[in-house]
Amino acid sequence: MSTSKQVAALLSLVDDPDADVFEAVRDRILDLGRDMIPRLEHLSEVHPLPHVQHRVESIIHKIHFNELQKSFSEWSAQDEPDLMDGAFLVSRYNFPDLIVEDYQSSLDRICKSIWLELNNYLTPLEQINVVNRIFYAHHMFRGVEISYNHQEDFLINKLLDTRRGNPISNGILYQAVCQKLDIPVRAIHIPRQFILGYFDQPADTPTRKNRKPKILFYIDPISGQVYSQKDVDHYLDRIQVARTPICFHPMDSRAIISFLIEEFAKCFDDEKSRDKQNELLGLGGLLVERKDRDH
Numbered sequence: 001m002s003t004s005k006q007v008a009a010l011l012s013l014v015d016d017p018d019a020d021v022f023e024a025v026r027d028r029i030l031d032l033g034r035d036m037i038p039r040l041e042h043l044s045e046v047h048p049l050p051h052v053q054h055r056v057e058s059i060i061h062k063i064h065f066n067e068l069q070k071s072f073s074e075w076s077a078q079d080e081p082d083l084m085d086g087a088f089l090v091s092r093y094n095f096p097d098l099i100v101e102d103y104q105s106s107l108d109r110i111c112k113s114i115w116l117e118l119n120n121y122l123t124p125l126e127q128i129n130v131v132n133r134i135f136y137a138h139h140m141f142r143g144v145e146i147s148y149n150h151q152e153d154f155l156i157n158k159l160l161d162t163r164r165g166n167p168i169s170n171g172i173l174y175q176a177v178c179q180k181l182d183i184p185v186r187a188i189h190i191p192r193q194f195i196l197g198y199f200d201q202p203a204d205t206p207t208r209k210n211r212k213p214k215i216l217f218y219i220d221p222i223s224g225q226v227y228s229q230k231d232v233d234h235y236l237d238r239i240q241v242a243r244t245p246i247c248f249h250p251m252d253s254r255a256i257i258s259f260l261i262e263e264f265a266k267c268f269d270d271e272k273s274r275d276k277q278n279e280l281l282g283l284g285g286l287l288v289e290r291k292d293r294d295h
Helices: 004-012 019-046 050-076 083-094 101-115 124-138 156-162 167-180 229-238 253-268 271-294
Strands: 185-188 195-199 215-219
Touching: 004 019, 019 050, 050 083, 050 271, 083 156, 083 167, 083 253, 083 271, 101 124, 101 156, 101 167, 124 167, 124 215, 156 167, 167 185, 167 195, 167 253, 185 215, 215 229, 253 271
Parallel strands: none
Antiparallel strands: 185 195, 195 215
């Protein structure tokens, strides 16, 4: 445990002009971790030199990022990682102090309001009509096309705050709500789209004679628009993509979050933000490595 004097001595060297000295100081501060953040934030506020403020802010970011890497590794190591937990981890890249528990009541309210309208006699399409009415009309979620100029559209906490999201964030929330209500809706691998499929049985449940679950229809998470197999086939013909089994296979939580990270990283596709893009792709790499080990 470092004493207050030792910590003060470390912080006094953050502005040292010798790069080797600063690197050693930075590494020691990183070893001390999150407990150093309040002292670093105070130093950034009171120090008059911009380059020192930049140094301090970069250290704070690195502390947060190291914690995020650890959290992603722990999430991915679970047998069945929770989809919403993964989405909130992505949000923590931009909002490192995010308190996930603050959003749980919002998610519970959405699920309860839909559950109250469901019954065992509804057809799959009738179920989705109920979900869409409550999700889009009552709770006023709306979807927008993907734009890499709007980072917050990718983040699940901002979707819950503003009710605005792109197909990926909307789709993640829509699937999570359906999973809590035992409605077999899962994201699938349709090229150049993030779209959901309603399966004739839960996609991760063993069935008789190992029969693969069949998609009854498709759902666009931007608006809840329902599409048939014929509609999807027509789309694949139009973009000249061959129909392969992977196109109609449900994505697991790691694959969905990996795709979210990959798309979110494109928001930082410029020289000024290249380090952030590389960090995000590194986080996605943790999930790919786990998937490769599992296969």
